[in-house]
Amino acid sequence: MKSVRLPRSFYARTATEVAPALLGQVLVRALPDGTRAAARIVEVEAYGPDDPASHAFRGMTSRNQAMFGPPGHLYVYLTYGMHFCMNAVCGPVGEGAAVLVRACEPLEGLEGMRARRGRERTLELCSGPGRLTQALDVTRSEDGADLVDGGSLWVERASRSEAIGTGIRVGVRETARSWRFWLEGNPFVSRGRPGPATGKGRPSRVRSTTR
């Protein structure tokens, strides 16, 4: 079957529409050495305008300017001084919305991923925002890259059968928005972090003890 790259119009919607729609789609990375890496998106988070948790909330800076650019481009930033996180920019130009890709299921180029990650277990290659950028060799150099017309990184349409789970975003204290989306039952979904266990509003994650 022919692989179809997601068009600009796919991203030109609100982040809360794009986020669940990205689940099951395949992220493809063409590496400098000519090899390919591909992974299926299994967990995302939406960050919209008027959203205090969004990097765009306080206006445009040199760090987040890609978020205010055209949809379908990449916003990549460094967090905790050592981990990159990748986002797909959404909405109209100037809005400042994006979807954070939190976890993927490795499909292609696993050996390269293992080498870049320094880990053997497939489960540890892409199950986390910092992990997947390392596995796919995405750094700040890719900030602003075009997912639609660019040549090294894009998203291909794929089918999905799993149900979608929703919950509060990881590391975000605000509990009103359930803007984290994942493929229910998929083992590559990151464990995330339970919110500040201040008593109210536990995330109520799926029970995953023994299996």
Next chain:
DNA sequence: CATATGATCCGCT
């Protein structure tokens, strides 16, 4: 200029 803080990961207990 100085400092606090992350949309995290990993190793150790």
Next chain:
DNA sequence: GCGGATCATATGA
């Protein structure tokens, strides 16, 4: 379950 690693960015003196 907990804390250290490690630094760009934002904010205040």
